Amino acid sequence: MEIIFSQLDENNGRFQLAGCSTPFANSIRRAMIGEVPTLAIETVKIYDNTSALFDEMLTHRLGLIPIRSNEECLVPQSRCSCGGEGCPSCSVIFTMSVEGPAMVYSRDLISQDPRISPAEPDIPIVKLIKDQKVVLEARAVMSVGREHAKWQPTTACGYKVHPVIQVSDKCDGCGQCVEECPRGILEVRNRRVAVIEGQLEECSLCQLCMRACMNTGIGDEPGIMVTTDESRFLFVVEGDGSLPVREIIGQALEYIRTQSSELSAQIEEITGETRDE
Numbered sequence: 001m002e003i004i005f006s007q008l009d010e011n012n013g014r015f016q017l018a019g020c021s022t023p024f025a026n027s028i029r030r031a032m033i034g035e036v037p038t039l040a041i042e043t044v045k046i047y048d049n050t051s052a053l054f055d056e057m058l059t060h061r062l063g064l065i066p067i068r069s070n071e072e073c074l075v076p077q078s079r080c081s082c083g084g085e086g087c088p089s090c091s092v093i094f095t096m097s098v099e100g101p102a103m104v105y106s107r108d109l110i111s112q113d114p115r116i117s118p119a120e121p122d123i124p125i126v127k128l129i130k131d132q133k134v135v136l137e138a139r140a141v142m143s144v145g146r147e148h149a150k151w152q153p154t155t156a157c158g159y160k161v162h163p164v165i166q167v168s169d170k171c172d173g174c175g176q177c178v179e180e181c182p183r184g185i186l187e188v189r190n191r192r193v194a195v196i197e198g199q200l201e202e203c204s205l206c207q208l209c210m211r212a213c214m215n216t217g218i219g220d221e222p223g224i225m226v227t228t229d230e231s232r233f234l235f236v237v238e239g240d241g242s243l244p245v246r247e248i249i250g251q252a253l254e255y256i257r258t259q260s261s262e263l264s265a266q267i268e269e270i271t272g273e274t275r276d277e
């Protein structure tokens with residue numbers, strides 16, 4: 001198996017995964033979305049809320065704020081020695097006290113742990129007019145996206161099968177498919193259609209080019225064929241700021257490895273046969 005990155009920065013990653021099956025590619029996607037622990041606000045004590053939002057709306061908005069977390073300083077609540085009660089090892093307390101007129105932003109959540117804070121300081125929560133107030137205490141806990149979407153570390157996470165575009169001798173370079181391609185990745189070169197250098201990954205597999213070619217009356221088969229390579233996948237991962245994308249991918253792969261080892265061990269125990277890793 002091979003992973004080749006074409007982009008990797010704090011919040012965005014694009015990579016090609018080669019030499020694996022579709023179920024395996026999908027398990028990586030699911031692990032990134034649902035099995036990488038992050039922090040999110042779970043309980044809120046509201047001392048004063050005279051804003052235009054009901055308490056429920058306000059707490060819902062607080063729950064969706066990405067919180068910059070670090071697994072080295074906290075453990076997921078399900079694995080914590082407190083047994084899920086909530087303690088400084090698996091949760092962190094934030095306080096907020098804002099009086100109008102003002103816009104309440106995520107930066108107004110003051111963390112008791114200086115290593116932890118909202119991932120973005122400028123997320124608007126509610127607008128207060130004169131004499132309106134929000135005073136509360138919120139507890140964020142570590143958990144995973146499988147429990148609730150607010151713990152997902154990704155805002156976008158998906159893949160497509162790698163496209164394969166072949167041009168046959170039937171192509172006369174008429175350019176009809178070039179006009180039709182919505183991604184603009186085709187060109188006529190030496191009287192034959194070809195993919196523009198470095199643009200193949202942009203193909204959406206819509207096959208409009210094949211249809212355009214058939215409409216020229218070329219015969220039974222189009223001059224351009226768009227198929228897929230079922231062992232190569234193009235991933236796009238966008239983080240919400242709670243973890244760097246590199247960390248999301250690393251933790252997801254680690255999760256799959258641990259789960260696979262546990263499954264192997266259990267199969268060995270049942271069958272008594274040793275299996276290769």
Ligand code: SF4
Pocket residue numbers: 170171172173174175176177178192193212213214216218222223224
């Ligand atoms: S593939 Fe078909 S539509 Fe495209 S340039 Fe060749 S002949 Fe024309």
Ligand code: SF4
Pocket residue numbers: 180181182183184185186202203204205206207208209210226
């Ligand atoms: S399949 Fe769609 S995106 Fe890909 S080359 Fe053909 S028209 Fe363009």
Ligand SMILES: [Zn+2]
Pocket residue numbers: 077080081082083084085086087088089090091
């Ligand atoms: Zn705990």
